[in-house]
Amino acid sequence: MPSGFNFSQPSFRLKSRLPFHLSVLDRYIASQLASPFLFGVAAFSSILVSVGALFDLIRKMTDAGLPLSIAFKVFFFQVPEFISLSFPMATLLSTLMVYSRLSTDSELIALRSAGISVYRLIAPAIVLSLFVSALTFGFNESIVPAAKYQASLTLDSALKQDKPTFQQNNIVYQQYRDAKQSDGSRTQALERIFYAKQFDGKQMRNLTVLDFSQDGVNQIVTANRATWNANSNAWDFFNGTIYVVAADGSYRNILKFEQQQIQLSRTPLDLASRQPDEGEMNIQQIQDYLKLVLQSGDEKLATKLRLRIQQKIAFPFICLVFGLTGATLGTRPRRGGKGTSFAISIVIIFVYYLLSFVCDSFGQLEILSPISGAWLPTIAGLLAGTFLLWRSGK
Known part of the structure; x- marks a missing residue:
């Protein structure tokens, strides 16, 4: 036994x-x-x-x-x-x-x-x-x-060999707003497209901003560089041009500037300043990062992050x-x-x-x-x- x-x-x-x-x-x-x-x-x-x-x-x-x-x-x-x-x-x-x-x-x-x-x-x-x-x-x-x-x-x-905590090239951010349709329903309408060619950790360089926030009057803002002003909660653009575009596509006004403060979201800076390894984040942190990535339009990275969340x-x-x-x-x-x-x-x-x-x-x-x-x-x-x-x- x-x-x-x-x-x-x-x-x-x-x-x-x-x-x-x-x-x-x-x-x-x-x-x-x-x-x-x-x-x-x-x-x-x-x-x-x-x-x-x-x-x-x-x-x-x-x-x-x-x-x-x-x-x-x-x-x-x-x-x-x-x-x-x-x-x-x-x-x-x-x-x-x-x-x-x-x-x-x-x-x-x-x-x-x-x-x-x-x-x-x-x-x-x-x-x-x-x-x-x-x-x-x-x-x-x-x-x-x-x-x-x-x-x-x-x-x-x-x-x-400190790894840069920022994305160095091609920062793209799309901002949306709630818009009311003629039938009374609400949808997401594109408000702005933010693009910067380079970010060195302190300032953005070679920027272009397409502004669709006002119906019938769109703006195009270009600048050599821009920095985030934490005190004013806005962007300081330097050496740039603002093009005001009429509804028919013609230029309504052109304004050149050496420095101009523009009220935009700081999300592009958050997106550029954060490029972590998924293994160094928990599920909640990956979800927060995913929201930023979705705003940038990087679907490939978004798919990878969704996969990592499910794997965890x-x-x-x-x-x-x-x-x-x-x-x-x-x-x-x-x-x-x-x-x-x-x-x-x-x-x-x-x-x-x-x-x-x-x-x-x-x-x-x-x-x-x-x-x-x-x-x-x-x-x-x-x-x-x-x-x-x-x-x-x-």
Whole structure:
């Protein structure tokens, strides 16, 4: 008789002060899953950190003279990103290892002989997977973006390679207003188009503004440069010309100026001053950035940002997919120990990330919608895991 259970108990229920009852089966499997999960987090984090950060930092220390103290600081800030990536992998490894061991030791056979279904047996793994999914989402929203940003900032500052926090060329912004139609309905009407050829971090250069704010009288403003005046909450244009255009397309007036203050939105400056890495922002920050991008008319970047938002939501649920798949595969009789489980985990992880890479590429190319590109790997994995569970339960 397997030593893992005491079958003298008439029931797998245990009295508890909790508002729900935990069975002996749940407590036993949960305790078995904890250690392999922590081992998986440590193992996969170490591998990912070595490949994704450590080797690059060592190269920067030898080639670019990065100080050792700065390298340790950057390394510390980069670790949370790789820990979050290891959570789904550790879920897969722990469920596969534990259920494979229970199957090898014939404990699953004994439990199923007692009338416990395979669906009930993997319930603790599903609960663990959902918990890790929530943990992964919280980790990626609250810790990883800030840590990744600090790592980039520290590294660039140490190497004196400060990345410009602005878009250098071709800043385009379209401003709209609510307009009332003849039938009483309201629609969005184009009010202004703002274009600047270059931004050096302090001032815009070679600007053109097309103004359609007044019916029948449109203006064209050109200037060599412009700066944002925070005190007046307006733009100071220098060395430019204002063309007033009549409704029939003829020039009504031409005004040259050395300096002219014009009341325009500062959104173009916000758009030019912010070009961050999506990995350094949480979902809310990406959504705010997306609003600016939509105003600029850059649909390609907008599609990419929509894809990143969906990926940030979809990624934590891969913990559920991996937990379901690992537990189901583990219930099948198999020879081999931890080495076999680790090898199977690597294959499943490789297939998932290969599919994710393909879907991400298709999403950016607009072959797939942002929702499809982000969720397809997770949905495909969930369907595959459900099918395997159904086969095991027959």
